[in-house]
Amino acid sequence: MKIPLSKPDISQKEVNLVNEVLNSGWLSMGEKTAEFEDRFKRYFKVKEAISVNSGTSGLHLLIRALGIKEGDEVITTPFSFIASTNCILFEKATPVFVDIDPKTLNIDIDKIEEKITKKTKAILPVDIFGQPVNMERIMDIADKYNIKVIEDACEAIGGEYKGYKAGTLAHGSVFGFFPNKQITTGEGGMVITNDKEIGDLCRSMKNQGRASSNSWFQHERLGYNFRMSELNAALGVAQMDRLDEILIKRGKVAKLYNEKLKNIDGIKTPYIDKNVTKMSWFIYTIQVEEGIDRDNLINYLIEKGIGCKPYFAPIHIQPHIANKLGYRENDFPNTLTVSKRTIALPLYNSLKEEEIDYIVSKIIKYLKKLSR
Numbered sequence: 001m002k003i004p005l006s007k008p009d010i011s012q013k014e015v016n017l018v019n020e021v022l023n024s025g026w027l028s029m030g031e032k033t034a035e036f037e038d039r040f041k042r043y044f045k046v047k048e049a050i051s052v053n054s055g056t057s058g059l060h061l062l063i064r065a066l067g068i069k070e071g072d073e074v075i076t077t078p079f080s081f082i083a084s085t086n087c088i089l090f091e092k093a094t095p096v097f098v099d100i101d102p103k104t105l106n107i108d109i110d111k112i113e114e115k116i117t118k119k120t121k122a123i124l125p126v127d128i129f130g131q132p133v134n135m136e137r138i139m140d141i142a143d144k145y146n147i148k149v150i151e152d153a154c155e156a157i158g159g160e161y162k163g164y165k166a167g168t169l170a171h172g173s174v175f176g177f178f179p180n181k182q183i184t185t186g187e188g189g190m191v192i193t194n195d196k197e198i199g200d201l202c203r204s205m206k207n208q209g210r211a212s213s214n215s216w217f218q219h220e221r222l223g224y225n226f227r228m229s230e231l232n233a234a235l236g237v238a239q240m241d242r243l244d245e246i247l248i249k250r251g252k253v254a255k256l257y258n259e260k261l262k263n264i265d266g267i268k269t270p271y272i273d274k275n276v277t278k279m280s281w282f283i284y285t286i287q288v289e290e291g292i293d294r295d296n297l298i299n300y301l302i303e304k305g306i307g308c309k310p311y312f313a314p315i316h317i318q319p320h321i322a323n324k325l326g327y328r329e330n331d332f333p334n335t336l337t338v339s340k341r342t343i344a345l346p347l348y349n350s351l352k353e354e355e356i357d358y359i360v361s362k363i364i365k366y367l368k369k370l371s372r
């Protein structure tokens, strides 16, 4: 059996819409991009949605739109995908890490205030593995100190905490559409915000610094080419129309894993905060208990044809960050421990129950061999 870690769910609808763009001869800055952005405005009930060529680009635009620069500090988590820290470094600002809550794996909100200084300009929380962070509490802290919040919601599209959607409370938020995400555009991202000024700045900077009213060769500010093509946007429109269906299917897979993996000695299934009213499953991770060699288990599963990966490596010890900021492994013990124990298992819409049974049986078999 060969089971990949992830697989996009592309229906005939996606194929038709992309073909429509190909046949139209209009491949960038057109109708489909506008439609895709519109889908986000409606789904999230926000004023602004700005499509970009990646989630990383979206995060970078928000850092710039908030005027974050050299000498400024941004509080964030070391347990994430590298982009949530790199976007701070792009502008020569300083990421200040706060360790994670070992249960939810999201930033430990109780430890944020002690890291706030005069230089702190923003907090950048990440909704890890699709579990929305408690944004009400983060916004309260930000209001108290008059700082901004950028939510990296790249892993949590459609997820809800106490009934509000991930990405809707922050000053600006970002979603990502790499092929392993819940919905994909091949490559791509979306910024959402209710702040018109932030929206205008992002729209200008993603398009070479042009103002919307300006002609092609007038540039008001330093900008980039972070635009999404019509092909990617067409794919996105079809995927967005299927988002609820896709989230339900992913939820079913996660539920099967939860049922089949519970009460197995040696591993833990994901902890979901009771205030999470809707999970948006990005990946399904288990944690091995102390004394079990995680990497050996991964190698064993790969040998059996099961795609799996350690998720994530701590950001604070990545060479370019440790060298610059002088962090050591033990500075964030929860991040370190969790990152040594997690395994992401295959999760995608068409994953069949027999395949899940196969994966679970191999995990059990490995653990039994150990206990003999």
Ligand SMILES: *Cc1c(COP(=O)(O)O)cnc(C)c1O
Pocket: 054, 055, 056, 057, 080, 081, 083, 084, 126, 152, 154, 155, 176, 177, 178, 188, 189
């Ligand atoms: C996927 C992801 C991003 C964006 O990645 P891109 O490949 O640039 O689209 C950003 N942050 C996190 C936490 C992610 O998982």
